Amino acid sequence: MIEHDFLSLNNAGCAGMAEIPVVDIHIFRNTVINAVTEGSRILSLFVCPVDRQMRLFAVLGHGGKSRIYIVSSIIGDAYPSLTPACPQAERFEREIAEQWSIRPEGHPWLKPIRFHHFYGGPADVWKHLPADWIPPGVIDGIKVESDEMHEVAVGPVHAGIIEPGHFRFQCHGEHIYHMEICLGYQHRGIEQALVGGPDQRTIGFMETLAGDTSIGHATAGCQMIEALSADNVSARAYALRGIALELERIANHTGDLGALAGDIGYLPVAAGCGRLRGDFLNLTAEICGNRFGRGLVRPGGVAFDLSHKAVTQIVVRLEKTFKQVQSTVSLLWENPSVLARFEETGKITKKLCLDLGLVGPVARAGGVERDSRFEFPTGVYRMAHIPVATCHTGDVMGRAYVRWLEIQRSTAFIRQQLQNLPIAPIRTKTGQLSPNGIAVSVVEGWRGEICHVALTDGQGRFLHYKVVDPSFHNWMGLQMAMRDEQISDFPICNKSFNLSYCGHDL
């Protein structure tokens, strides 16, 4: 049984490091692969040096049981790769190879992902020395060799105001055989900078892990600190965090629907949603003074309270903005020329979503009921449930429609929360983190599941801090969705995923 092989935790739960089973790497590999076959998924897979030994940790989540499982193994400079049997480990293993120069033997295609230097000693698995410059985006990619094929390289500098990333398409005319994505241009070394914390800077790093997911990552980070210090957060603070998180979701989904309309040249929705996104952001600013919610979520609660008058105002403005979004977005579903572009474009199957461990609206649009608010509820979501929005089509239409469903459900949730705000202090003082502990914090950001894992040392300081942004799982999904598509449809497929570059690059 799975329970015996793992340390089992609740979301935002904490345990002692000694409780984590340390097993032989072959047992580790089989245990993880079996657990994934039985319905768990990899939330995080990382290496951390513990007592001068390299330890590989697997953090799995089982949605049905609402439990998080951890297992570990001590490894040398190589170990048998999980990827051939468990594709969702692919990017994690490349990350491990890049960070610690540990080779996953049998990994089908070991490429760097962020193009930074190895954390430890001299040469990494690609023989890059510390003095070498590692040119980003230079990889040993797929090349289809034929006179009739052509390669189109896009980025890292794009025509729109977006983050840098490099895309390579292997095309036959307009037809894409394969597309490859190279990221890493935004790598800032946040995980390394968090080691030794928490301190004054920690929350700042959290809020800028991915700038458009400030609330999501800050909530995950604060939940982590509260789990490790066993702090209690008041019901009012939980409710306010939930409201802010859903406002972030609504604002971004509205912006995405507008951007999708813009990419196909459908003017009314592009113009309308672009403006309405700002109205939702202004509601967040109404709470904390910042449109992206910076400064709101703090360890122990939230930094800003809502007066009775502010609550009434927000409810009125939310209703008004929501009605406008409703009338604008409905144009999308009524216009045949829009549906002709959205439907059957960038299709991914449910099996692919499960195999690659995709998360968020992308997975839900593929028919996977995967939502951490429902699977691993914490805070306000333990009391109030938001129905999981799914679609079965797995195409751009599905991803757009899931966003619209979530806008509706999140609006209803915020309305309900604002009308029943519990009366309590908004912030409690946080204590010391428990030494030699491990905690996992999962939050459903607007892009999908955000997972933070932290290990503490003997003094209760972060020994290791691992961040997994939903984009980390989903970039591979975009690559797969583009196969056998038209190259001219790449922009709407890309927009329908709308993944974060800096959240991936960290």
Next chain:
Amino acid sequence: MMTYWSHQSISPVISAIFLAPLLFGVINWIKAFLSGRRGAPWLQPYFDLWKLMRKSAVYSRTTTWIFRAGPLVGLGAILTAAMIMPMGNIPALVSFPGDFVLFAYLLALGRFFTIIAALDTGSSFQGMGASREAYFSALSEPALLLALTAVARRTGSNSLSGMYEVLSSGSWALVSPAMVLVFIAIFIVFLTENARIPVDDPTTHLELTMIHEVMVLDHGGPDLAFINYGAALKMWILGQLLIGIVNPVHTGIMWLNQTISIVVSLSGPAIAVGLIEFSMARLRLKRVPQLLVAAGIFSVLALIMELR
């Protein structure tokens, strides 16, 4: 034949040269108005052209004289075409039997140079745009030529000035199912040639989806001004092809005819394009050929009806 020469007028080409950029200004204003924005001033395209003319062009080291010749030949071809394009029943500066064939191939010449100038850069984006342009124009060219042939047959004249003189003075007396088909076919060609929705999106920043815009990405300064001005002229003269069919102005007073024609030339295509761009999304690129083949079929049907 001599009668055509005696009717020549300078006003169609003069109004094309001076008013064409205004057409873009009106379209952009209509689009902005429909989406609830205030929009740029109507004269913005002129300001932009003036700005570009004062800049210097940057040339990539990989390009040759072809890249520099592209904008010049493109503009030259369109200016020449403007000289044989009448404005309703006001004849063109130059007209001769069969000039509509020259008209179609002047457009093709301009396009050919734009395409090879794009290929000259060696960029994969421009190559994609060039391939799309070549493919789509191969389908729109027969539609245009056959549609004009049907008009020639209907009006019994084989110069553009002659055709449109008969059409306009007829005050819709010549309306026939064939002319309706011709109008639809030319309208589709109009949207394609001018890179408008549903074929192309002139406002997009997404290189991978562009057709026309991506081919001129490497041009700057006066070259870009030539290209943009050429595009405005092209839209103006192709708009004349359409308006000549549906605008039955024949007051008998020359200046009134001209004023009405100019107002209709500015507002007609602008309103049509503005409304289309507001009410529908772009077609998937794979579907564009179907639209163009449909235009070709309409032209063929119109010609068959006229040959009957």
